[in-house]
Amino acid sequence: MSGSVRVVVVGGGYAGVMAANRVAGSTADRLPVEVTLVDPGAQFTERIRLHRVAAGSRDAAGVDWSRVLHPRVRRLPARALRIDADRRSLTLRGHAPIGFDWLVYAVGSGEPPTPLLSVTNAAAAAGTRRAITRLAPGAAVTVAGTGPTGVELACALAVTRPDLSITVVAPSGPAHPLTDRDAVARRLHRLGITVEHGSVDPETGTVTPRAPGARPRPAAAATIWTAGLAVPSLAADSLLPVDGSGRLVVDATLAVPGHERVLGAGDAVSVTGTAGDHLRASCAIALPMGAHAADTVLARLAGTAPSELDAGYLAQCLDLGAGRGHVQFVHADDAPRRWALSGRAGGWGKEQVCRMTLAWLAGEARTPGSYTWPAGPAVPVG
Numbered sequence: 344m345s346g347s348v349r350v351v352v353v354g355g356g357y358a359g360v361m362a363a364n365r366v367a368g369s370t371a372d373r374l375p376v377e378v379t380l381v382d383p384g385a386q387f388t389e390r391i392r393l394h395r396v397a398a399g400s401r402d403a404a405g406v407d408w409s410r411v412l413h414p415r416v417r418r419l420p421a422r423a424l425r426i427d428a429d430r431r432s433l434t435l436r437g438h439a440p441i442g443f444d445w446l447v448y449a450v451g452s453g454e455p456p457t458p459l460l461s462v463t464n465a466a467a468a469a470g471t472r473r474a475i476t477r478l479a480p481g482a483a484v485t486v487a488g489t490g491p492t493g494v495e496l497a498c499a500l501a502v503t504r505p506d507l508s509i510t511v512v513a514p515s516g517p518a519h520p521l522t523d524r525d526a527v528a529r530r531l532h533r534l535g536i537t538v539e540h541g542s543v544d545p546e547t548g549t550v551t552p553r554a555p556g557a558r559p560r561p562a563a564a565a566t567i568w569t570a571g572l573a574v575p576s577l578a579a580d581s582l583l584p585v586d587g588s589g590r591l592v593v594d595a596t597l598a599v600p601g602h603e604r605v606l607g608a609g610d611a612v613s614v615t616g617t618a619g620d621h622l623r624a625s626c627a628i629a630l631p632m633g634a635h636a637a638d639t640v641l642a643r644l645a646g647t648a649p650s651e652l653d654a655g656y657l658a659q660c661l662d663l664g665a666g667r668g669h670v671q672f673v674h675a676d677d678a679p680r681r682w683a684l685s686g687r688a689g690g691w692g693k694e695q696v697c698r699m700t701l702a703w704l705a706g707e708a709r710t711p712g713s714y715t716w717p718a719g720p721a722v723p724v725g
Contacts, residue, residue: 351381352379381423388405394462398504530664596652659671666690
């Protein structure tokens with residue numbers, strides 16, 4: 344093989360950084376491989392901290408790239424516009440196209456587009472924080488969505504701004520398997536957070552209660568959207584196979600059928616077959632998927648057959664504010680077990696998971712192959 348093997352990773356989130364670190368570290372002494380991480384961000388973003396940024400209990404969620412990225416990874420601050428899988432070329436905004444021999448698609452996810460406030464990314468969380476800071480005591484705040492992000496955000500707001508009137512709205516209340524827990528309901532009640540069955544207009548913030556004869560009411564002083572996930576359109580724009588939600592379709596080795604040199608990992612990927620039946624958007628799965636995508640590339644470079652993804656869960660965790668939390672232990676397929684930690688014990692457990700997530704990325708940058716699955720609990724995102 345003449346010259347260096349070019350591995351390009353698109354997306355600098357949990358899956359992308361893990362994939363880039365593993366390829367760069369594992370080939371350092373064996374193969375001339377150039378690893379490029381394409382991401383427009385000035386820093387790595389701890390997305391699992393963004394609810395605290397929005398609430399004002401944390402200044403930022405950014406981490407210097409040098410803390411989490413292998414020194415052999417070249418970071419290219421750009422946004423990818425199109426992947427030409429046949430020509431092995433990546434078109435970038437504001438940069439010349441770059442070629443690749445292998446590409447890992449790890450562009451992540453966020454809330455669907457809306458003019459309302461959100462915590463989709465660092466900029467959105469900072470904007471929400473500014474809006475909350477301007478609210479007068481007694482102002483009403485609506486959080487649209489009772490999934491993990493919505494509940495974590497509501498609790499963080501109630502702790503930092505107990506003078507606000509906070510309502511969490513969703514069609515069926517806390518119907519998520521993690522937030523629909525008695526311990527979580529008790530915490531919401533103690534913080535004075537109202538849970539309402541209804542819908543929120545994603546354009547205007549108008550709330551329609553789900554009750555006979557109920558009429559829509561005007562938007563609150565601040566409405567924060569946390570309902571649902573959306574993925575970038577890069578795969579569809581590149582004419583790669585996608586599912587109904589726009590996620591890149593990959594097989595159990597995380598390769599794109601018909602384009603084995605393009606692999607996918609993280610929230611923006613749909614794994615076909617039983618290997619992907621239980622997977623959901625979370626950094627808990629993004630990490631092993633990123634590692635496995637890298638392992639598939641390494642296997643191909645070594646001339647061996649790649650293995651199929653076999654990843655499961657250990658727990659789901661919630662930050663309920665002021666050092667409280669809830670950790671629900673689960674089976675590998677994400678079905679809940681009987682055991683859980685709540686209160687301060689749950690808060691401690693959740694915080695350890697958040698810290699370890701960053702430590703796993705940094706560890707892979709220093710010691711190739713140090714991250715193995717299963718390594719830690721699931722951390723819901725979105």
